[in-house]
Amino acid sequence: MNVSWALEEMASIQANKRAYAFLNTSATYQELNENATRFAAGLQSLGFQKGDHIALLLDNSPQFIVSLYGALRAGLIVVPINPAYTRNELLYILQNSDTKAVVTTDKLLPVMESMHQELPSVSQFILCTSDHPFAHKSDKLDLSISLKLKTFSELAECGNPLCRLDLCEADTAVILYTSGTTGHPKGVMLTHKNMYSNARDIAEYLSMTNSDIVITALPMFHIFCLTVMLNTPLLCGAEIIILPSFSPNEVFQAAKEHKATVFAGVPTMYSFLIQHSKAQPADFSSVRLCISGGAPMPVSLLKQFEETFYVRVSEGYGLSEASPVTCFNPLDRPRKAGSIGCSIPNVENKIVNELGEEIALGQVGELIVRGPNVMKGYYKMPEETAAVLRDGWLYTGDLACQDDEGYFYIVDRKKDLILVGGYNVYPREVEEVLYEHPGIREAAVLGVPDPDYGEAVLAFVVQYGDSLTEEEIRTYCKERLVSYKVPSSVEFLKELPKNTTGKILRRSLKKQIEKQR
Structure with a gap:
């Protein structure tokens, strides 16, 4: 199973259930599934084949979801990239990832035009715009890039039937480039099994169902949002409220208007929500669960937020190499402030010493992880892959300890x-x-x-x-x-x-x- 075909299955179960709302638009599961299929067929009509790489340089939008699921359905490998990156950052990732197609917006067209000569492998730029690609720069556009341009709507309306492919769970689905601490970012290869299993196990652990309404304010190109607030809710038939970007005012408004039940963010977001002048506990009255990840949440901030909005915050832990979640604070037991919680289903966390030997409870060592969510490896980096994947375990580089009730605590990054x-x-x-x-x-x-x-x-x-x-x-x-x-x-x-x-x-x-x- 993979997340794209899981969407098709969900559409057959609840065709008319709303899948997402975005600004003044929305789509049902049937509509989203049909759009993904048309986009996949459009990619095939352009000659793209299973295993080709397609980059998504998009902000939070329905087009991101359609491109993601459509590309996966066509057998392509998706490379989500932060559209705010500089030209040099974009150029490195597009070259290193061997990308053949780029889905982006017309506002990035000047950047794409400036670098396309350095991207000979890219044969198609797909623009998310209602206008024709030449509407903005018709007389100035370089002919060599104009021949590679298509609009998103042109691709989605090609009319060709989809050639259904046999996708193996071990096939690479996504390559995510980690921010890294030194040098160039590394491309984390996640398989269809990695992506699907982590979304499935998160849904089970957090009791997410088709009655949930989740606020998706984290950037979709980031693994935290991609898995926890996109794949997971769609996998279980929930509704997504897409925010173009994080804004405390828009979060409160969305929660109140849509009676949202789940919100996820990084600690900084929670800090901004508390500080917002219009913050009212009533705005979050329908929210049953807040999720924190991406960075350690200060205990004082966690307690202040819970006391202000009367909602439970479940802190978790993950990393791109693990798709990303390995731990969450459980919902059926006490939430322990300062802890990342316990292992989610089918994932094993362990604390070891420098020899890789498991150590006693309470002692500090390196956190290592094993499960169906652990990456395939780093793209074109066998030595770096071998350094972190050993005997079936992913060595996270994080220092942690475990208490006698199975809760883990991140002490710090080993390198920090x-x-x-x-x-x-x-x-x-x-x-x-x-x-x-x-x-x-x-x-x-x-x-x-x-x-x-x-x-x-x-x-x-x-x-x-x-x-x-x-x-x-x-x-x-x-x-x-x-x-x-x-x-x-x-x-x-x-x-x-x-x-x-x-x-x-x-x-x-x-x-x-x-x-x-």
Whole structure:
């Protein structure tokens, strides 16, 4: 089974049930399924074959869903890409992924035109616009790219029947490029089995059914949204409320208007929702579950949100290489603040030492994962694949521990561990303390070189006003942390650098430090 044909099955069960709402439009499951089939047939009519790569450079929209499911149905491998990437970032991924077709919007046409000579493998650009491709730049458009242009509607209305293919569950379905911490991003190859099994197991664990109405505000090109808020609800017949992008006001409005039952976001989103001047607990009265992932959620933020909106927040854990979810806080047992929860069905999590040996409960080691959701490998990177896939286990690079009730706790990224005079300092522990300060809105902690202790703790802080001083923050930390964990210095920023999902970019902060030194 794969998610695209699962959509067809759901359409046969509840043809007239609404699948999604987007701005002033909507579609039933039958309509969505038919659109995906027409798009798949259109791709085949252009000569694309099973195994060809197609990139999606799209924001949240119905066209993203139709392109995704249609391309998978035609046997193509989908490469979702952040449309906000720079030209160089886009060029690297499109070249490295061996993409043959690109689905994008007319606003990115100038960028595509500027690089298409460097993309000889791309034979087709498909534009999501109601106009003809030449309507905007007819006399200026390079002839060599104009011959490669089609509109989304032209492709979806080709009229040819779909040639149904036998798709193997081991076939690659998606290649997702991880943001990475150094160098170029890596292409994570996820199979049809990876994608389908993770959506199925999440639906079971979170008790998602066709009566749920979910707010999809996370970017669809990101694996968190792609699996948890797109594939999972469509797999069980739920309704998706698509927001073009995250906006606290639009989230509250959508929840109230559609009587939404599920919302998912990264910690930064929850912080913005609490801070929003028009936030009213009544706006979330229909929501039964909020999901947090993408980054560790500060305990103080989690409790504040739950107390404000009277809704449970289930924090989970995942990574692109695992499709992505491996853990969630369970719904039938207590939610433990600060924990990523327990293993979802069919997925096994384990804590090991540097030799790969399982360690005692409560001890800190590396989190490794095994299950049908674990990736096939990194595209064209066999050495990097072998480094993280060992004996059937995915080595996550995250330091974690497990309690006696099966709950896991992420301590920190293995590579972010700070060694102060031989003592381990986990950035998250210090960040939790900083987040508890009423004057601090956001915080991030890094290790910096120190001539005496090897490394020292540096804190980046975003405050609500401008009254805090470095000494006040250090004094606050001294009362709550052992001396070697206390930040040796504090830098105040107006905002912390984040990616499109709101995850704080430590590598950007590291680069900032390197420039200063």
